Amino acid sequence: MKNTIFSVGHSNLAWEHFRSLIEAPDVGVVLDVRSTPRSRLHHFNKPELRYRLNSIGVSYLHLGDQLGGRPASGAADYETMAATAPFLDGIAQVLEIAGRCRPALMCAEHEALECHRCLLVARHLVERHGVHVVHIQRDGKIEPHEDTEDRLLAKWGGGGDLFRSRAERLAVAYRLQARKMGVGK
Incomplete structure (x- = not known):
């Protein structure tokens, strides 16, 4: 999986379980995208x-x-955050790092569709930079971001609209999912 950026949520996992999730695909660097890098589980502080x-x-x-x-x-x-200079600088760092080793974006939520690492960061990497992003599930399975987007479309009923492109349907589904999480307009 050369030139792949991984995504993983630590959730309430024991250290050994989390360790196995990042060791299996040979992750070389964990990129912590939590706004506040603290957890009630000491090993994730x-x-x-x-x-x-x-x-x-x-x-x-x-x-x-x-x-x-x-x-x-x-x-x-x-959508507003994705256009800011700090965000774009962070994306540039991720891309530079991904050219040297195998990174994993890490946040707290185990379900990618419930986390900004998917709805904001991975979306931007895929749409704007054509990056191959995959999400590590808590059972160790690897889900390509495209499959995650298929789940997003299915969740918001966007799969059957023949008059909109996939990109248009995804934009609506991303917006609806973010609103469900209390984000956006």
Whole structure:
């Protein structure tokens, strides 16, 4: 899976389970896209997570200031956030890193469709840069982003509209999913 960017949610996983999820595809760096890199599970707090990852030969980089789903000020609106300079700088960092090693975007939610790492970051990487993104499921299965988008379309009833392109139907489904999560207009 050369030139692939992975996506993973730590959820409430035990450390060993999470470790197995990132070791199986040989992830070289975890790109933490949480706005606030803390968790009620100690092993997912930034300092402890960095230490544990480094001890197994995986690098750690916090990009939540650029790619987090909760802006420091104002309400979250993924479409607006995707056009900001900090977000675009963060995307540039991800692309540069992906040219050197195998990165995994990490956030808290295990379900990609319930997380900005899919609805904001992965969407941008796929649509604007043609990147191959895959989501690591909690059972270890790998779901290509296109399949995740198929689930999104099915969820919002966008699969049967013959008068709109797939891209148009996806734009509506992304917007509806973000609203369901309390994001956007």
